[in-house]
Amino acid sequence: MKMSLLKGLAALLLLPASLSAQSGKNALRNFPAGATPEEIGRKVAARFIATPHTNFGRPFPPRVITYPETCTWYGALTFAQVTGNTPLRQQLANRFEPLFGARDTLIPIPDHVDYTVFGSVPLELYLQTKEDRYLRLGKHIADKQWGPPEGKRVVPASHRFYSQGYTWQTRLWIDDMFMITAVQSQATRATGDRSYIDRAANEMILYLDSLQQPNGLFYHAPSAPFFWGRGNGWMAAGMAELLRSVPKDNPNRPRILQAYRHMMASLLKYQSVDGMWHQLVDDPNSWKETSCTGMFAFAMITGVKNGWLDAKTYGPAARKAWLSLITYLDENADIRNVCEGTNMKNDHQYYLDRKRLTGDLHGQAPLLWCATALLR
Template sequence: MRTNTPRLGFSVALVVMSVQVGSAQTTNDPLLSALQTVAALPGAPSIVAAAGLTRANERLLTLEHAGSVGDPERRLVIVGGLDRTSESAQAVLEALRWFKSDAPAALRRTWTITALPCVHPRRCSPGTSGGGPESSGDLAFPPEGGFYNHDTSPELRYLWRWVAFQAPDLVLEVRSGQDQSWEISGAAGTLTLDGPRPPEASLAAAISTGTPSGLGPVAGVRVSTNVDGAPRMLRTLLEAAASLPRSPLHEALLERSSRTPLEVATVLANRYPASPGVSYIPAVAWSNTLRLATRLGDDALVEKVRNQMARFLSGEAPTVSQPYRLTNLAGLFAFVDFSEPGRSQEALDLAVAGAEFVFPQAPDDVLRSPTGWTDDMFMATSLLSRVGGRTGDARYGATVGRLLTSYAESLQRSDGLFVHSARGPHAWGRANGFAILGLTEALTFLPDDWADRARVLDIYRRHAEVLLRHQAPDGMWQQVVDEPGSYRELTVTSMTLVALARGVRLGWLDDSYRPVIDRAWRGVAAHIAEDGAVVDASTSTGAGETKQYYLDRTAVFGPDERGGAMALWAAVEIDELVRR
């Protein structure tokens, strides 16, 4: 179908984005310009984002919307460029432009569309030979392992996860061709279209079978079309899918995101920690299991924590031992929480002893055994602030104030984000989570007249404000916060949600943050399986000198102590905010 609306200025080809480590997206890229033009048209989709990165750090640009998986519209995801041609990417853009400008109102009311026009940016350049994914073994779907650090084709891992978490009811893979022809997966059998099955290793075929990303199948279709025929192609597809039901994948994500915070928290509290010990990860799970127990009046959850702490409370196992690491000593903050209200004096005594041990040993020291990473801001503050609040001893607040303000001076950038360390000057996601949680814990537990409150509150608010600008359309934050192509990561999202939700609840932030928090909660809930397994939690990470170091940290898919504990905290915190 031809229309009278001029075609977008993306007529020749895509050029490779110069997105090397430490550099930004070029502003003269034709694909970016074309997507921005489509985004500016009335209606959705209207957000230019990124689904991932190539091994050369070229962004996989997307056009998305910020709607909920519970919205009534059917959801279509369009993918181009898998055939390594610029024409398929142009066809996707032309179809999007038609949908937003000229499609019948009934179709726009029925469907929501997101799109990734070019999976292989370099292969979309002019003069590059075509060839579908089935022609190369490393381009087969579903991709196995390597999320998101595969040596040759990380983009397929990014694509696979991104498509699934767009909650599609229909996935359309667009290829370049002179004539329009369809390939229809078995799951798309209700479509009134004719065509053979797509190749087994294609995206359209693989997404329609099994449980992609642990969710469920979705109807997949592959089409060959030329650019001029793209609007007619999309209209044909949408009309043929008039009776298409909501996909099992969409239903699975809807079920996850519809759970209440208490339902998610209960699943996680009963699963984590699976390996209890004195360390910050079990402590996060213990602390929030106790909060959940109070909320539900569930003594069994209290007993679970008591039993897991028993060998430490009895003295059978030490709580302070070599090697002295703040990540371990931080585990004692949960002992403060367990000691309330009058539950265990032994727990409080152990926490106080640990806090005393953390104090600096020389006048120029900030702490004992610091790493200089933002991790310290949370590890030390979570313990010292609680003990200071319980004992009224001003030494704890003074140490926390010096720690937080000195680290902010050296690690908080002018834009408000934190870098991980002087040696790792990159805005790693969990590094920012540790920073804002440390600030949050100090503001929560230290007294109103704490000498450093005003300064720490200002640091917190600057950090919160800039984090808003880096939230992905689905509510998540990225593995590297200011790299939109890095994977959407669970722990930084959970930690940021906790800090923002508590800020609104306690009056440090205004209610304009609520929509951001709501989107973040939907993102977290979608990344927690029914059994408490998680999706895309960054593995343990030290300080790295390059951004690539952080981009290549493995994303955990399955049971994960850290991801489960942080998501539990997010669930408990959002429940408290909702009840306010």
């Protein structure tokens, strides 16, 4: 992206609200040249197509498809669908084709939330192509998540959660609430069977009761009382994905919608004047982080488009986030200031010290989600 464009976008962010942001849903339309969701989505999707299977920055290929790749693949597919880009969809299907053959070992065993989310990709491919082989694979993965505990990852808590009607893969890390809801929502969209999304909604209540704090934000885990940016981003995006498809007569929907709105209202208070959010959401001295900013923007865009959020309040906030976010893209369509893959730790400094990566798929994926959401 040329420097002149970046300077122009930066100038837009500094204009008074009455001049820089249109009211309501119109704030999410009519972006300047070089900043439209169509242009950004095409560039980021093309970058993904050209990128080999990634392995969390390691110099060798992964043993199985990683969850950041899954999330980016899913985002690219939804962008292809909403833009009617058949060639892009075919390229994304071609990327999958070896997994039905000699490279089937790259398909993750669905025994952990980070692996099971992979099912969202074949389910999206089924929705777009109607090829049964995608449905069979995706449904198998979604079903395994609520099947009986099995495999080397089973721990005593697995049996306890399973006996209570939750997935045995429950960890009570906020990351889970995208990983679980994405694949289960997709299974309902692909099959029409609401049992998938109903059980995901019930699981969401467990996480809300366990991790959401009075300020609307979420601890990373019960033993990690920090408002980590991307962790909260996973939760925001997960609630948005769930609410897009959970039936209106689901008894858990009002509680989820209330929690989502509470979180969005809190995020407004912590958004920087330039539209970004921070590595630790409530710490303005922590660095500005792009993956969480993209995820929060996606959640707000989705809320405005579906009427869950006040458009005059959240439309301009989401627009500002998008316009700021894309200034972090380089000439290769790689986004910088992406927090590296992060485990849970009871240490404030641990989160501050995480490496800032460029082009990491944790950051590329939310760009595609936002582009899709802006065009829906």
